Amino acid sequence: MGESTIEVLERIIRSDGEIEPARAAELSELLDEPPIKDVVALVERSTATRAAVVLRLLSRRRSIAVFDALDAVHQADLIGALGNADVYGFFAELDPDDRVSLLDELPAEIADRLLRALERTERDVTGVVLGYPKGSIGRRMSPEVALIYADMTVGQALAELRRTADGLETIYTLPVIDRDRSLLGVTSLRDLFTAEASVAVAELMDKPTFANAHDDAEETARWFLPLDLLAMPVVDDSRRLVGILTVDDAQDIVESADDEDTARSGAHEPLQQPYLSTPLLKVVRSRIVWLLVLAVSALLTVQVLDTFEDTLAAAVVLSLFIPLLTGTGGNTGNQAATTVTRALALGDVRKRDVAQVAWRELRVGLTLGSLLGVLGFLGAWAVYGLPIGIVIGSTLLLVCAMSATVGGMMPIVAKGLGADPAVFSNPFISTFCDATGLIIYFLIAKSVLGI
Template identity: 65%
Template sequence: MRLKSGLLRGEVCDMKELELGEARDVAATLEAMPIQEVIDQVERTSITKGAVLLRLLSKDRSLLVFDALGPRLQADLIGAFQDAEVLDYFADLDPDDRVSLLDELPASIADELLRSLDPQEKQVTELVLGYAKGSVGRWMSPQVLLLFDDMSVAEVLDFVRNHAAEAETIYALPIVNRARQVMGVVSLRKLFIADPTLKVSEIMVRPVSVLASADIEETARWFLQLDLVAMPVVDESNMLLGVLTFDDAQDIVEQADSEDSARSGGSEPLQQPYLSTPIRKLVKSRIVWLLVLAVSAILTVQVLDIFEATLVEAVVLALFIPLLTGTGGNTGNQAATTVTRALALGDVRKSDVFRVLGREIRVGLMLGALLGAVGFVIASLVYGMPVGTVIGLTLLAVCTMAASVGGVMPIIAKAIGADPAVFSNPFISTFCDATGLIIYFAIAKLVLGI
């Protein structure tokens, strides 16, 4: 659909700048647009303009668009709304989405919004807030129907029909006993085709459930592999607390992958669309890592300073420094990226550290032997066999060292509770640069006798 208004092209900054006729035209255009295009417009503009777009939508569509946005962008938009609008948006969110939004807001605003809820909504929201960040409980929806195993299929269907609006999902229904312990799960499809006189316990299947205290990222990844619509969340006594849905698990994995991608590139994740992110946030997301890497790069300078006399005696060695440091950094990054991904998917555990080390040593040796042979031949033809020998041996040693370090560091990070992505590309590149130079000059002094 063609966008006629300057607002939709990003030219109008404030509601007051819109004339009545233009506001009506923009509102009509927005109402006619597919909802995904409206969401895209809000995500691709500034916070002020995004707030104006939401105000011009009808209440139902405005709430739907706001609900589809990420919690960080929602939090930024909150400041551009009037109090009454904020309360409407906040109250319309599901409890788990409310908690994600509250985590992004200043404490004073979060407390005020929480107090604005009616007692029942406040209770379920506080239930989710009570669980630790990063746990399943923080992401579960407590809006779940209580269906007992001694009910008939007909009774369950009647109950679901009358209370469907109160539940997060009705397509996968947990079944509990009278002590509220999870006994099974039944799909709505199975309920529809079953004999109405049967007990629901006769058609339910064994449940796949998860503890509320479990790690949310690990849970989300294996949950998605099972292709389930939802699964029960329980406590240590197997009592039903809520459900984790497929769409929430997808959001968790997408968010985790975005964080890993950003940190492996030496920046912090934005957690909101790029075009709606203020410039100061873009700077803040990058400056810390740039400072850390700049300081750590001093190690490389120090190594060069230590071996300055060696370089003076064999100036040709300086020509190969970019090749060797680049090869070491790339080899380490490849290993780190592979192992970090394997950790995220559950293919590798913390206890596998020595197995990973053994494999990466062999991989590094093979890569180093291949690259070293090529380096030896080329360098020998141009600069003589002694220099070729230095280059070949250095490539062999550097590749082995870099692959070993790159493979082990993410596991060590996981073991100490740090994000494995933090120990990926930027850190390992700097480490391999400095260590690779030490190996290079040590071999050169030994082979060339300088």
Template identity: 55%
Template sequence: MSEISLSQLQDADRDAATKAVEDAMDGDLDLPELTTAVRSLPASWVVEILDRLSSKRGAVLYRLLEKEQALEVFENLDPSLQGDLVGALQDDDVAALFADLDPDDRVELLDELPATVARRLLQGLPPQERALTADILGYPQGSIGRRMSPEFVAVRPEMTCAEALRRVSEHLDDAETVYTMPVTDAHRVLVGIVSLRDLMKAPVGTAVAEVMQRPLDVRATDDAEESARRCADLKLLALPVVDNENRVVGILTVDDALSILESADSEDQARIGGVEPLRRPYLTAPVTGLVRSRVVWLLVLAVGATLTVQVLEVFEATLEQVVTLALFVPLLIGTGGNTGNQAATTVTRALALGDVRPRDLGKVVFRELRVGLLLGILLGSLAFAVTGLIYGSDIGLVIGLTFVSLCTMAASVGGAMPLLARVVRADPAVFSNPFISTFVDAAGLLIYFGIAKAVLGI
């Protein structure tokens, strides 16, 4: 049993409240008491509870929420969990929920649903909402057009600030945001942006053209992550989205931009670690889904490791002459792989932040070469001292020189891979990890045994 009762939920902290509701769902349900308790919780707490429940139990809990609370909770769930919940709720509940969502949120949910369910939900929408949603669905997957909101307030440059504020007040209920607005001409072409603060601060008779700022925008077909990064870098509450003729077709709000960046960062971190992103909370992911997210990478890395085995086979005679060399193989290839992955992770992050671009390949490689060389000298000096005392100066020199060469090579390759991936339009996180693991292991052994043969004369 939980440490607190359901009647104490409102005064409990988040973790205690979550545990209490989970325990109540696992035990004998007292629905009236649970209903009262859950309705007293913030929406963000309910989202965290649903993240930990199965779809069936989540649907039971979700039905206990009040209508406005239920919509807020649903909007904040991961799209994959929204899809699970849609499958567990009754058709009438789903239709009402779907109609209340913003068009961009609807599109995210539709991407998670079977085609037949998605088609049925779209057909049940009012004509105007269906048209808005269809417009967003018309943009390519991965573009910012799929994540923008078509519900916005636009003002004209010839309007007075008082007229613009009246226009804003008329659309408070149906606009995604009113804190930053596009300024358009008669043909919806973007000519500037203006903030609500500037409109309220200016004298009522001032023209919007006098207080608006230069237009900042993204194209609807631009990459979603790059557009979200631009919005975050510019520190804008909303960024206009335009078509090829510079007409405003939607806006990207800062909360949607941050959501895109968070999702992209989670995806990159997963792939750097050699797994596919789950796209749902861990506890709600099926075991088969966890297996699928890992098995492909394990197979790729296992196939890549056969190259290392072949290199060892080539130098089998060398190992037979100096068996001591075999002791250091795991240490050296492990250090090489770690050095390469460190460089790749650093450069991948710099790419995501816009600090470096593919054209900076030469600068990045030269910088990482120097970093790798210094790391190699530090590690190699230590290895020479320790190994030389135990196995003799010849072996110590082999290990020390290998560290210097291996770290220099691994850092250079690791720094270059993300940039080369971007050039060939591959995900840097996907491209870098398996290549580094395979190439650095095999090349590192060639360097190691080459140095050993030269120093030891074998």
């Protein structure tokens, strides 16, 4: 089977970005052949130097589309490899919200230089987004929105859209405002297109679904997406229209948040860019802090084992079940934590529901512990006798109940403290449940076995 165009390009363009000057025209033509998604994948798999060469070889339209498709962190990495002219061109073509995401990843002096290079109108709309706090929906909205007034006719509104469409984020969902920019309703291009030109826009508008610009971006995106809307208006505290949030931007917000939660639940920081294009030291930094923290926290488990050393010496058979009990406790706690963290993100659970969640998870844990405890009791009894069976069965029951309760409460407690629930999720819960489960195990063993 012959090589694909992308495979040919990967072979010809070295990782250090070096190519034969005579082959530049040939490579440029080759890059126009594959679908844009394949070129994006090529850039994502490349070092910053090779990616910069690929972007320069692309036609202007395709290079802008590829650069726009990259994550902001990846874009920031490419800034140093691209020439000033390329950087300014790509930056100017980004939407205001995407510009702000890129600026957040750049050193202050570079960010300031890029802003000053923008035309005044583009700098002003970018400044609107920059004015909102990080993490707010105002930081992720587009301020480029059509100004459709309720006292317009359909003909006037369509004429306004034709005049300004090229500079707008979307024209399919249209906020309707009064002359003070106060949001009155929403209409759609379909409604305008199918109505008579003389009909007033006010007759076509529906009650608006909207968000405040200071609302949390992730929470807003999560309740917005299930509504199956293409976009929704964003307003200030006086309900004046300041921008619009599109469904694709909301999806990006949720995807980024889910990636972060997944990474932290696996005890590392998110890379925020494709794996193969991430510098090696950045991958190390994303993991080392968590490994150090977990190594220190694991000393708690060591201390528990040291405390009950005499108990283990008196009944060596107890050591055989330690992996089973710690693994079961950690897994039970992680299951509860993952479920509740997801429920928090979706808005199904709130901070004030902590007692209700604890009671629910306690009952779930007791049910799971009963089932596992019976199996553990029968297996241990058959091999090691009745007393060991009682110890193992009782421990599984209590460990599951404890782990599920703690695992369910921990994300809510973390959110109440202003921390990311994912940070207090799987890694810390596993360590806590290991140590606590061992304490329960040895206390039951001492009581039942009389040691």
